[in-house]
Amino acid sequence: MSDCLFCRIVAGEIPSNKVYENDKVFAFRDINPQAPVHVLIVPKRHKDNILACDADTAAALTDAVRVIAAQEGVEKSGFRVVSNCGKDGAQSVNHLHLHLMGGKTLPGRMA
Numbered sequence: 302m303s304d305c306l307f308c309r310i311v312a313g314e315i316p317s318n319k320v321y322e323n324d325k326v327f328a329f330r331d332i333n334p335q336a337p338v339h340v341l342i343v344p345k346r347h348k349d350n351i352l353a354c355d356a357d358t359a360a361a362l363t364d365a366v367r368v369i370a371a372q373e374g375v376e377k378s379g380f381r382v383v384s385n386c387g388k389d390g391a392q393s394v395n396h397l398h399l400h401l402m403g404g405k406t407l408p409g410r411m412a
């Protein structure tokens with residue numbers, strides 16, 4: 302999708318701070334980090350949100366979580382994975398993505 306921000310990042314049309322890539326996923330640092338480690342993990346093939354995530358994509362995303370958590374040094378300390386979906390989920394970019402956040406103790410409650 303040529304008008305999708307994350308598709309354009311995956312294609313290299315918009316610069317990003319890449320932390321990991323394989324044939325199915327691309328991961329880069331969030332431009333507005335909410336934690337010392339804040340990485341966005343996206344499938345290369347466009348999907349609007351987690352409701353469109355098939356089993357193959359889910360496996361690729363969770364494999365990437367494992368690799369990136371180790372790479373970022375938060376594997377043992379712990380981290381959080383979030384996927385915002387739709388209006389009430391406060392999804393601002395309509396390309397499925399996981400937020401991987403860590404590097405500090407995160408707040409335990411949503412509100």
Ligand code: AMP
Nearest residue numbers: 317330331332333385391392393394395
């Ligand atoms: P969400 O609000 O869950 O859809 O998450 C979208 C995330 O994308 C936000 O945390 C933004 O800070 C992040 N973001 C927006 N534009 C960029 C960009 N060009 N590079 C990296 N992260 C971005």
